[in-house]
Amino acid sequence: xxxxxxxxxxxxxxxxxxxxxxxxxxxxxxxxxxxxxxxxxxxxxxxxxxxxxxxxxxxxxxxxxxxxxxxxxxxxxxxxxxxxxxxxxxxxxxxxxxxxxxxxxxxxxxxxxxxxxxxxxxxxxxxxxxxxxxxxxxx
Amino acid sequence: xxxxxxxxxxxxxxxxxxxxxxxxxxxxxxxxxxxxxxxxxxxxxxxxxxxxxxxxxxxxxxxxxxxxxxxxxxxxxxxxxxxxxxxxxxxxxxxxxxxxxxxxxxxxxxxxxxxxxxxxxxxxxxxxxxxxxxxxxxxxxxxxxxxxxxxxxxxxxxxxxxxxxxxxxxxxxxxxxxxxxxxxxxxxxxxxxxxxxxxxxxxxxxxxxxxxxxxxxxxxxxxxxxxxxxxxxx
Numbered sequence: 048x049x050x051x052x053x054x055x056x057x058x059x060x061x062x063x064x065x066x067x068x069x070x071x072x073x074x075x076x077x078x079x080x081x082x083x084x085x086x087x088x089x090x091x092x093x094x095x096x097x098x099x100x101x102x103x104x105x106x107x108x109x110x111x112x113x114x115x116x117x118x119x120x121x122x123x124x125x126x127x128x129x130x131x132x133x134x135x136x137x138x139x140x141x142x143x144x145x146x147x148x149x150x151x152x153x154x155x156x157x158x159x160x161x162x163x164x165x166x167x168x169x170x171x172x173x174x175x176x177x178x179x180x181x182x183x184x185x186x
Numbered sequence: 187x188x189x190x191x192x193x194x195x196x197x198x199x200x201x202x203x204x205x206x207x208x209x210x211x212x213x214x215x216x217x218x219x220x221x222x223x224x225x226x227x228x229x230x231x232x233x234x235x236x237x238x239x240x241x242x243x244x245x246x247x248x249x250x251x252x253x254x255x256x257x258x259x260x261x262x263x264x265x266x267x268x269x270x271x272x273x274x275x276x277x278x279x280x281x282x283x284x285x286x287x288x289x290x291x292x293x294x295x296x297x298x299x300x301x302x303x304x305x306x307x308x309x310x311x312x313x314x315x316x317x318x319x320x321x322x323x324x325x326x327x328x329x330x331x332x333x334x335x336x337x338x339x340x341x342x343x344x345x346x347x348x349x350x351x352x353x354x355x356x357x358x359x360x361x362x363x364x365x366x367x368x369x370x371x372x373x374x375x376x377x378x379x380x381x382x383x384x385x386x387x388x389x390x391x392x393x394x395x396x397x398x399x400x401x402x403x404x405x406x407x408x409x410x411x412x413x414x415x416x417x418x419x420x
Binding site: 094 | 194195196199226233234236237240241243
């Protein structure tokens with residue numbers, strides 16, 4: 048029987064977020080191929096609806112990766128992104144859905160180690176919880 | 187504008203759970219401006235409720251729609267087919283919108299997704315404050331343009347009371363004393379004599395106490411002849 052691969056969606060800002068992923072790859076660090084990276088102009092561009100729709104369309108976990116909050120390319124984009132992630136987390140919690148399926152992270156373009164760490168964490172969450180509405184993956 | 191707030195998600199989820207075909211209808215007027223029931227909020231709610239249905243293993247058809255002004259029949263008629271094709275209408279407008287749909291389609295079940303709150307104004311992004319209670323007898327020309335009915339915790343007509351301290355209200359020290367604000371405004375306008383005048387008890391007959399209020403503008407009302415003509419055009 049084939050083992051179901053976890054589905055992780057990562058909204059990465061095209062400045063530091065995506066650069067940290069590229070640097071991780073260039074420096075030979077491996078990360079789980081289950082992650083689907085969606086490049087966005089800024090973490091602040093990610094709205095709650097994007098996160099919810101990703102979950103609705105089958106993602107097991109979703110993360111938003113923006114610049115470091117005090118070093119955001121657009122000054123407050125990462126802060127906006129975090130506010131929206133927190134809003135979605137509280138919505139999920141209200142509905143009895145595990146809020147840890149959604150997380151916000153920050154990285155600078157030089158943090159090559161950070162992206163594989165984030166992916167690993169979210170893949171673990173996806174594996175542990177499995178798809179929404181079905182018996183959890185490893186549970 | 188009318189300011190509303192979305193009901194807790196768990197409460198909405200519980201309300202809609204027994205229904206198979208649900209239309210979530212938002213409004214592009216006041217509730218869109220106060221970020222409670224516009225296009226984006228409708229999409230978010232539909233998506234969240236779909237996730238909840240998925241989580242519970244229920245089959246539920248959810249569709250989101252938005253009308254220009256849900257409190258006006260002409261705009262609601264634009265989505266009539268969708269309303270008739272539903273088991274439940276979940277209104278993301280203020281209570282006026284929900285009641286308009288309910289009155290137009292009395293056989294349809296209409297639930298509110300929002301708690302309608304106040305007549306308020308935006309103070310800053312994400313903050314709205316009440317400035318009018320719709321008492322039906324405006325007196326702000328005598329109070330420097332500040333309504334003591336809405337903004338004073340005791341709705342006093344002759345203030346400030348003894349609980350006013352350093353411009354703040356004793357009921358909540360975070361809140362400005364309305365009568366202090368009135369005093370300062372009248373001072374700016376060189377109309378402080380007004381604060382010395384004693385206001386008699388307010389005539390509340392124009393307020394909500396007498397039950398449902400109906401406002402009529404005769405000049406705008408259609409005659410029977412005009413109504414027939416309008417119906418003929420339809």
